[in-house]
Amino acid sequence: MSDLLITDEMIETGDRIDAPRDFLDKAPRMRMSRRAMIRGLACGTIVPIVTGCSTNPVTGESQLILPGFDNASLAAMSTTAWTEMKKQTPQTGDSRLRSRVLTTWDRTAKGRTTALKDKYNQDVAYVPTEWEVAVFDTDDINAFVMPGQQVGVYRGITELTENDDQLASILGHEAGHIDGRHSAARASAQVTAQVAMVAGQVAIAQSEELRQYGNTLAALGGAAIQFGVLLPYSRNHELQADKLGVDYMYRAGYDVTQAPRLWELMDKKSAGNRPPEFMSTHPDPGRRRNELINYINANGYAFI
Numbered sequence: 001m002s003d004l005l006i007t008d009e010m011i012e013t014g015d016r017i018d019a020p021r022d023f024l025d026k027a028p029r030m031r032m033s034r035r036a037m038i039r040g041l042a043c044g045t046i047v048p049i050v051t052g053c054s055t056n057p058v059t060g061e062s063q064l065i066l067p068g069f070d071n072a073s074l075a076a077m078s079t080t081a082w083t084e085m086k087k088q089t090p091q092t093g094d095s096r097l098r099s100r101v102l103t104t105w106d107r108t109a110k111g112r113t114t115a116l117k118d119k120y121n122q123d124v125a126y127v128p129t130e131w132e133v134a135v136f137d138t139d140d141i142n143a144f145v146m147p148g149q150q151v152g153v154y155r156g157i158t159e160l161t162e163n164d165d166q167l168a169s170i171l172g173h174e175a176g177h178i179d180g181r182h183s184a185a186r187a188s189a190q191v192t193a194q195v196a197m198v199a200g201q202v203a204i205a206q207s208e209e210l211r212q213y214g215n216t217l218a219a220l221g222g223a224a225i226q227f228g229v230l231l232p233y234s235r236n237h238e239l240q241a242d243k244l245g246v247d248y249m250y251r252a253g254y255d256v257t258q259a260p261r262l263w264e265l266m267d268k269k270s271a272g273n274r275p276p277e278f279m280s281t282h283p284d285p286g287r288r289r290n291e292l293i294n295y296i297n298a299n300g301y302a303f304i
Contacts, residue, residue, distance in 0.1 A: 092135045
């Protein structure tokens, strides 16, 4: 077997990588499933300089939220981002479209307040004047809700929807990200993963046996964290937000059967243009549809 084994090109092209059979014998052993690694990264236990988790009162999930990444801190950051976005992105002059979005958001937001109180025992006041809603005049199929209480909806996604129930599903989903603290958790996990990578590189540099394969091991480690931890973590957030969105639209009196219908439309729209699920931050539309159907049926919101 050759002594010269791994190159970055081999990793990129998928060529076989030959290495001495004992080259990892001196490496420290860590037996950990992907689920345990996600928990470790999320709670900071993989990287000992970052510790401590809190339980999200809405999702029941244990989350690491690093200082500076909590919703309050992100709210301050989002104000700046929101101001810049409004400067750079044109807003619609269609008063009917704007009225449709504002009305649907207001009703969904009230449903959110009811759901958080009735189902999750969380008192969250909704004061319409404290929220800012903008409808951007672009073809993007997207919408978002920022921690600073800003709501952005693109014309493109309103044109995809067949009715206000589907629009409520979208807005409820985006609000679900706020209650799931997904932005805060994702940013914290990314920082923790970066620290883990640095710690791994330091460990490699201190080992004569591993040092000669440092670049390749770092690349493999980065890919493992990206595809095995961060992307699945992000997809789980999307599924959580889907379900929270259904909770909110149900309490708002919208037709929850339109939530899975929306993902049929999304599936058709993105067919042939999306990456495999394992490479994506978002679950496959078909999976989202099926999980929503199961959730709606399990909660007795409707029977599909």
